[in-house]
Every structure is written in C-alpha cells, then in structure tokens.
Amino acid sequence: MSYQIEPKAIVHECVDGEVVIVNFANGNYYSLIGVSAFIWEILSQGPKSEDKLCSALLESYQVENDTAKKDLYNLLAKLLAEGLIVEAELEPTNATSHNGYIKNESYLPPTIEIHSDMREVIVLDPVHEVEFANYTPTTNHN
Amino acid sequence: MEKLKEDLPISVIIPAFNSEAYISKAIDSVLGQSLKPAEIIVIDDGSKDGTAEVVAEYKNLISYYYKDNGGEASARNLGFKMSHSTLLAYLDSDDEWLPNTLDLLQKPFLLDNKTMLSIGYSQEIMRIGDHWKRDKKPYIGVQLSATMISRKTFEIVGLFDENLPLAVDTDWLFRVRENKLLMRYVDQTVVYYRRHECNATLCSDLLQESLLIACKSSLQRRRDQGSDLFLPPYGYRRSNL
Numbered sequence: 466m467s468y469q470i471e472p473k474a475i476v477h478e479c480v481d482g483e484v485v486i487v488n489f490a491n492g493n494y495y496s497l498i499g500v501s502a503f504i505w506e507i508l509s510q511g512p513k514s515e516d517k518l519c520s521a522l523l524e525s526y527q528v529e530n531d532t533a534k535k536d537l538y539n540l541l542a543k544l545l546a547e548g549l550i551v552e553a554e555l556e557p558t559n560a561t562s563h564n565g566y567i568k569n570e571s572y573l574p575p576t577i578e579i580h581s582d583m584r585e586v587i588v589l590d591p592v593h594e595v596e597f598a599n600y601t602p603t604t605n606h607n
Numbered sequence: 608m609e610k611l612k613e614d615l616p617i618s619v620i621i622p623a624f625n626s627e628a629y630i631s632k633a634i635d636s637v638l639g640q641s642l643k644p645a646e647i648i649v650i651d652d653g654s655k656d657g658t659a660e661v662v663a664e665y666k667n668l669i670s671y672y673y674k675d676n677g678g679e680a681s682a683r684n685l686g687f688k689m690s691h692s693t694l695l696a697y698l699d700s701d702d703e704w705l706p707n708t709l710d711l712l713q714k715p716f717l718l719d720n721k722t723m724l725s726i727g728y729s730q731e732i733m734r735i736g737d738h739w740k741r742d743k744k745p746y747i748g749v750q751l752s753a754t755m756i757s758r759k760t761f762e763i764v765g766l767f768d769e770n771l772p773l774a775v776d777t778d779w780l781f782r783v784r785e786n787k788l789l790m791r792y793v794d795q796t797v798v799y800y801r802r803h804e805c806n807a808t809l810c811s812d813l814l815q816e817s818l819l820i821a822c823k824s825s826l827q828r829r830r831d832q833g834s835d836l837f838l839p840p841y842g843y844r845r846s847n848l
Contacts, residue, residue: 476815476818476819477819478819478823480823483826485819485822485823485826487815487818487819489815489823494820494822498824578836580784580822580826580837581840582784582837582838582839582840582841583777583841584840585746585747585821585840585841585842586747586749586777586841586842587818593686595772
C-alpha cells in the first residue's frame with residue numbers, strides 16, 4: 466500500500482523538527498515530533514509505499530524491524546483516521562533524501578498530538594442552513 | 608439577571624478600511640444601543656474611499672482617527688491605545704450589532720470581578736440576489752464583533768500581532784485561552800456579520816496559512832511557558848435554535 470498527504474484540506478509546516486498540521490475538514494490541528502515528524506517529512510516529498518517508509522526508519526534509527534513495522538502501521542492508521550493522508554493514486558517515486566541519513570535522536574514510538582479545541586471555528590466552510598430568514602436592519606437608515 | 612454592580616464604562620472601537628458602503632450602518636447600530644457606551648472611536652486604517660466623509664456626519668458623537676494603512680491588527684491596537692474605558696467592544700465597520708448587544712455582553716462582567724471576556728453568537732448575513740439575507744443558524748465564532756473585553760485582558764496577553772496578515776483574532780484569543788482567562792458565553796445573537804464575496808482562492812490560502820501560524824505559535828508558547836498543552840474547547844453550540 467502507498468500513501469500521500471491529503472492534497473486539499475490540510476496545511477502543514479515543519480519548523481525545528483516539529484510538524485504542525487491544520488485540518489480544515491475536521492477542524493483539528495496536530496503536532497508531530499520525532500519519528501512521526503520524520504515520517505511526515507518523507508511523505509511530504511511525494512507518495513510513498515509502506516515498505517519505503519519502513520526502510521527509511523530502519524536506515525535512520527536504531528530500531529528492530531518488527532517494532533518499526535508495527536509502529537509505522539499504527540502511525541499510518543492514525544494519520545488515515547484523522548484524514549491527514551490518503552491512499553496514493555500515483556505510482557510511488559523512489560527518491561527520498563532521508564535515505565541513509567542517520568538521525569541523532571533515539572527511537573521513540575511515533576505519536577500524534579491531536580488538538581480539537583478549535584473544531585468549531587477552524588472548519589472553513591461550515592455547512593449553513595440552506596434556508597434563509599429575512600434580514601431586517603437593526604435601525605432605519607436614510 | 609439581577610445586577611450586582613453598577614454599569615461599567617464601555618469604549619466602542621470601530622476599525623475601518625474602505626468602508627463607505629456599510630460603516631453608517633455599523634455606527635447607527637452603536638448609537639441605537641439600549642446601553643450607551645462612554646465613547647465611540649473610529650480608526651480609519653488609511654481608507655481611500657469616502658469613509659472619512661461618512662464618519663464626518665457623526666463628528667460630534669465619535670472620535671475619528673486616520674492612520675496610514677497598517678492592517679487589521681494595527682487598527683485594533685491604535686483603537687485600544689486611544690480608548691479610556693474599563694470595558695472594550697470592537698465592532699468591525701461592516702458588521703451590525705443588535706439593539707441590546709452592549710447590555711447583553713456587559714452582564715457577565717457585573718456578576719463578579721473574574722470575567723475577562725464575554726462572547727455571544729454571530730449570525731451571518733449575505734447577499735442573495737438583490738437582498739441581504741440572514742443565515743438562520745447563529746454560531747460562536749472567532750468574531751471580535753461579538754465580544755466584550757476587559758482592559759485588564761490586554762495587560763495580561765498583550766496587543767494584537769501586527770505581523771499577521773489574517774487570523775489576528777484567532778491568535779489573540781489563543782493567548783487569552785492559554786492564560787486561562789475567564790471567558791463567559793452569552794446565549795444570544797449579538798452581531799450580524801456580513802459575509803462578502805471575495806477572491807476565494809486568495810482569501811482562503813492566506814487565511815489557511817495565517818491559521819497555521821496562529822496554531823503553531825500557540826503550541827510553541829504552551830511548550831515554552833510550560834502551561835497546559837491542551838486547551839478546553841472554544842465555543843459551544845446551543846441545542847435549541
């Protein structure tokens with residue numbers, strides 16, 4: 466299976482190793498650090514297969530194959546559930562600048578920090594009632 | 608609700624930019640308030656249209672300041688600096704209050720000394736054909752025109768960030784919430800918010816970028832200051848509308 470970053474409903478940015486994502490479809494915003502930020506950065510270069518992501522993890526971190534695989538699947542499942550990635554329609558590309566790059570940080574299972582406090586206001590096009598009431602100005606103007 | 612305290616003085620601040628079409632409606636909605644403000648301040652953020660002429664018709668009732676165009680945050684900030692009252696209420700120049708808006712928004716401040724900010728419901732009005740129509744569903748938005756703010760709030764969280772192109776209110780309200788200041792909700796519609804057609808792509812791209820910056824800065828501050836990483840939900844929905 467291959468995945469890519471959701472192309473329409475999100476904006477994201479990585480600064481100093483932290484990825485912040487805003488999802489305008491569900492109104493959540495997210496913080497990814499460490500391993501999950503690493504995976505996100507690779508996905509941001511284009512569609513990637515699970516295998517490709519897994520080998521990037523193994524090449525860059527000191528982690529067992531089984532652990533990396535399990536953690537990666539968990540992370541991808543969460544990203545999918547939050548609508549941050551989708552199954553890739555394109556043929557995965559092979560170029561990954563992270564390949565062979567050894568991360569200095571130690572391996573911690575990837576997590577997503579989910580912030581839902583702004584749900585009601587971040588969603589850009591809230592569904593409005595189709596029906597409209599007449600609007601009477603609050604005062605009369607001449 | 609029984610009043611526990613005397614009314615507090617209120618400064619109304621109307622930031623305006625090229626608002627000749629609507630600003631008289633905004634001002635009239637202030638002048639028509641059941642609870643009269645202590646002062647009404649218009650900050651003209653470098654308008655090139657007839658905003659100044661429209662406001663001049665109210666010259667004995669309003670303090671008018673013209674400045675070079677510097678964006679929403681700079682206009683709001685100048686309004687704050689020119690104001691004198693304990694309570695502040697911003698009204699965007701194309702929005703309109705209901706006749707009892709100031710009274711409704713002031714009530715939470717009279718309950719005790721803890722209320723720092725009150726916020727009511729916004730109702731959008733938009734042009735459909737030749738008429739302005741009112742969306743039936745009011746909501747609690749990030750909408751300063753639906754808000755009353757104690758002067759003290761600014762001393763704690765600072766002024767509006769003049770570096771942000773959009774989402775200025777969102778950023779500022781993040782700071783209010785990070786500081787755990789008490790916001791009280793008013794369960795009624797307090798503003799008609801005029802929704803304009805705009806260049807959708809341009810508007811929404813810039814807005815999305817600005818919102819991302821606001822979220823990112825807020826997360827950064829929470830980590831730096833060691834305050835709670837997660838904030839309580841902003842706003843709520845009424846069950847019966």
